[in-house]
Amino acid sequence: GAVVSQHPSWVICKSGTSVKIECRSLDFQATTMFWYRQFPKQSLMLMATSNEGSKATYEQGVEKDKFLINHASLTLSTLTVTSAHPEDSSFYICSAAERISRNEQFFGPGTRLTVL
């Protein structure tokens, strides 16, 4: 199957700093990438959908100025958590789709963010 990588796999930062998470599709071109967040014992919650070359579409309740998404190429999307706070500590997972099909969405391994 298609491979999606995320970097870093884990990060610890101080409150108030910004953290950038990269999501790459390694062997296919991803026209659409999705960013999810998962809190402990909770479901994967979609944060935003990004299409290459256009602005991301954010889900209700997700602050677009706090979670900056850039999908500059067909193989790379980045999520920047700006001015991180302890409540932003979570597991962030991206997924990528070569084309919009019901099950052709490949997930990255996730990034665990801990904000002190």
Next chain:
Amino acid sequence: DQQVKQNSPSLSVQEGRISILNCDYTNSMFDYFLWYKKYPAEGPTFLISISSIKDKNEDGRFTVFLNKSAKHLSLHIVPSQPGDSAVYFCAASAKGNTPLVFGKGTRLSVIA
């Protein structure tokens, strides 16, 4: 308001027996359902899916059953193997390729 519910947070099954994971949904607009498997510190991987025009889809040891009138689906794994131990997420989407909505997951432990 959770549109996709997995009411059992965990399930333990003996190796060789059948594992049945359940999922309920509330949104009648959902017409495509998927199961994902997730190991610790890894992203979910697609397992099996079913369209609302079917009531059963089988792939090897994995079978998904859909009961539209009850808004219920289940994943059957038989025979269960220790390597099946993971968290299983049920997900659903509505027509128009809307974003997937996930349940909270069920942690399956297959005991040798």
